[in-house]
Amino acid sequence: MLFRPAARARAENMKLPNLGRIGLFPASPAGYTGALTRKGGTFMSMNMKQWIRDQFGTGKKKPVPVLSFPSISLMGITVRDLVANSDNQARGMKLIADRCPTGASLTMMDLSVEAEAFGCEIEYADDEVPTVRGRLLKDEKDVDALKVPAVGAGRTGTYVDAVRKVKTMIADRPVLAGVIGPFSLSGRMMDMTELMVNCYEEPDMVRTTLEKAAEFITQYALAFKEAGADGVVMAEPAAGLISPDLCEEFSSAHVKRIIDAVRDDGFAFVYHNCGNTVPLKDSLLGLKADAYHLGNAIDIEDMLKIVPEDVLVMGNLDPAGLFRLGTPEKVREATLALLARCAKYPNFSISSGCDIPPASPWENIDAFFEAIDEYYK
DSSP states (O other), rough: OEEEEEEHHHHHHSSOOTTTTOOOBBBBOOOOEEEEEETTTTEEEEOOHHHHTOOOSSSSBBOOOOSTTTTHHHHTTHHHHTOOOOHHHHHHHHHHHHHOOOEEEEEOOOOOOOOOHHHHEOOOOSSSEEEESSOOOOOOHHHHHHOOOOTTTTTTTHHHHHHHHHHTOOOOOOEEEEOOOOHHHHHHHHHHHHHHHHHHHHHHHHHHHHOOOOOHOOOOOHHHHTTTEEEEEEOOGGGGGGGGHHHHHIIHHHHHHHHHHHTTTTTEEEEEOSSOGGGGGHHHHHHOOEEEETTTTOOHHHTTTSTTTSSSEEEEIIIIIIISSHHHHHHHHHHHHHHHTTTTTTEEEEEEEEEEOOOHHHHHHHHHHHHHHTTTO
16 A cells, blocks of 8 residues: 555544534424325425525524434433434424424434444444444455345334334424435445545545445435434545545545435435635535535525525534533523524525434523524514
């Protein structure tokens, strides 16, 4: 292998984000268009193109912060119990939908699921989202031998089954399933630092890994679609660590193919990246995703100033610093302040920047909704 110290130094000095955290977006009601029969059963069908269009404007919009994991405190269970059982996942989503005036429901955003399906070792905890342990792909031989698993491997079947169940329980808003992006999944299998170095040193090995990752993610998203999901939210935070040119080649090109394979008028595609996305604007807009959800690594108004007004931008309150570690008053102040700056943009929808941690106090979550009501009085 040709070793490049400069490339490795850049990779090792990067502040890597928590790739297990992602966010969703606010929404306003939209009408169901009728029954839709898929292999998973018969479900209410929504015109998601219209639903996305309904998010534009400067009036009040129903928010959808990512509230999947905080459901554990409503049910008196642990994260271990939640991620291993589709009944718990569906029940948790229903409890949140009943409690909170959200515009959409999000599945458990567990970004270890796809890596586990490929064979990665996963570490579980009672009060934290699962994480990948160790490194599955160490060299080209490992990459060549890597098999693309069938949907159902590991816990992927559990997550698809949760969507099928919750679609019989929630009929007044879209159900959106979470998937990881191909570059972020490759980083979990290869190790994030090694992946970034190999973009320079072993690009063919990275391309092979990405092809296999994208193939599985496509099939996983289609399985959610068959189960009745109204769309997917793809978390591709690792792409925020690389240059625009590398992002286009090693992330966006593969994401585009996934979008083309899964999206239609009844199935939306939302792209999430919690890295430094401002320099990546052109590559990300080239995806032509239905919406872009951005994390709190950036000032979201910087992005709103430079994207076209017909591009929906969502985010980006700090999920850990505010929802998990803050107070109701701090959540209220931050929510009001972000709305004061950004609600004037018709293509802005307020949300958490990434997924709200499992142990976040519900008093803080309630304060978010209350602050939105207060702002629009």
